[in-house]
Amino acid sequence: MxxxxxxxxxxxxxxxxxxxxxxxxxxxxxxxxxxxxxxxxxxxxxxxxxxxxxxxxxxxxxxxxxxxxLLGRTSAANLADLSHAIRRFDIPGERPTRPELLPSEVAALNRHRWKSELAEVAQKLPSLLTKATNNAHGVSSPEAWTLVADIYSTVYWLAARHRWMYLAELATTKQRLAAERAEPIAAIVALRDDAGTFLNSGDFAGGLALVDRAIVLAESSLRGYDRAFSLGILHLRGLTLAGRLKDKQTVNRHSRSAWRAAAEFQRDVAEHGIHFGQENTATHVMATFSDMEQHRQAVRTAEDLIREGLTLPAIRTAPLYMNMARSQLALGDRDGALDSLETAWNVAPEMTAVHPTSLELTRVLASRHRRSNPRLTRLARGAGIFL
Known part of the structure; x- marks a missing residue:
């Protein structure tokens, strides 16, 4: 590809x-x-x-x-191989010769995802999705179908980063179908990603309704570790959706519940390609402060996290710096915003190059600067914005 x-x-x-x-x-x-x-x-x-x-x-x-x-999609690369793999979801093909390697291949794919290496993820997805799907048809085990659902979660993630919403919605449709034959937690992750398509499409109220439905399912069908993890990632999704609506009561409800779930983890964990724990909860709370225009609180939260030493991967760290830049700019701190935006670029250049927040911040910073700024010019060129 x-x-x-x-x-x-x-x-x-x-x-x-x-x-x-x-x-x-x-x-x-x-x-x-x-x-x-x-x-x-x-x-x-x-x-x-x-x-x-x-x-x-x-x-x-x-x-x-x-x-x-409205936000603008990025230009689509050649997605023929990935589209072919998705289209053949219900058509079993030849099983891979070494199916025991599939979990380690999915783990390697997730490492690229966590580093926000979009091109590498896109290159590896078609072949891995085909092998995992063929294997799941052959063995018909919940573990095999969970692996397929996890790969579709990564397809959704890639499509959402580029704002290819037709592909994101198709991916979550196939993810839900795989989850019907998988371990119970796969259905929760699929609903969480499906709510993400509502978030990315601007239907925040619809996404919240889906999150509430998923929470009920998680509470009734899961126990122990899986239950805490599932409720945590669902409440973080609800927190983001409520913040976009500026619904303070719902924000507080999801925030309290997310912190309660995070307290069960001594450190952040990664399951099914998704991170959750106290640090990741703090990054989501900080982003929601920014969405709610509580910019001083957002900056203080981000500064506290950075001072304590971030351990999260690029997939979470770069958005933290972008949201910090957003609040710094709103507070009139253009130099601080530029510093934070540069850090986001250094942490995850592929993600920052296509993320609407970084594109918008670069445009506004360029508009507000009255004289040439080499640092800003370099960021603008990297994002395809010519000043």
Whole structure:
């Protein structure tokens, strides 16, 4: 498979004016229809304010668009091999000659995922998905189908990073089908990822409803370690969704429950490609502070985490720095925001190059700087934004 192509998106906020005009809306009309103030809309369009996911979802709905259409998808690489593997989910093929190696291959895939090595993940997925699916059809064991469901979770993750929502939704559909034949926890992970498609599409209320359903299932079907882990990752998903809605009561409910689950783990663990524990819970709480515009609290939480020494992989560390930059920029600390954004690039360059938050922050920082800044110019070029 070809390597991932870089994003050709000049920052999500820059799309707003173009799409607004294409759909025949004045600023006043779009502001009224979306519930966003004219002043904020104007500042987003010219680059004085960063476009948040919550505001983006409101603007997208007002124009009859999906969130990924407003934020801008990255260019799709050659996905023919991966599409072929997904399409043949129900057509058994030849079993792999050494099926005992599949768990270690999935573990290696997850290591690339945790490092946010998107191109490497994309290259390895088609073959591994085909082998695992063929093996699961052959042995028909819950363990084999759990492995298939875990690989589809990674397909969802890759698609969500690039905002290929058609592929993300297809992946979670196949993931749920695999989970029906797998170990009980696979169904919970599938529902968590399915709620992620609602998050990525801007349907935050729908995602919360799905999380609540998954929590009931986890509480009734799981025990011990699996139950604590499952409830933890579900409450973190609910926390993020509620934060995008600015629903303080629901944010507090999911936050308390996530911390309660995290207390059962002395250190963060990784299961089914997903991290959970006290440190990861803190990164999600910090991001939600930023979504709720509690920016000073967000920065303090991030600084505390960094001071204590982060142990999470790039997949979690880079978003922490992006969200820190978002709050620093909102507080008027442009230099701090640039420092944090540079750190995100250093930690996970492939993810940062396509992430809508980093693209938007780069656009706004460039707009606010009145003179040339070599550091900012370098980041902008890396993201395909030409100043």
């Amino acid at each position: 070809e390597a991932m192509k870089r994003a050709n998106v000049p920052g999500p906020g820059a799309n707003v004016a173009t799409l607004r005009k294409d759909h025949g809306f004045s600023q006043v009309a779009l502001a009224r229809r979306s519930g966003v103030s004219v002043s904020l809309l104007s500042k987003i369009e010219v680059g004085d304010r960063a476009l948040t996911h919550g505001v983006a979802a409101s603007l997208a709905r007002a124009m009859g668009l999906t969130l990924d259409e």
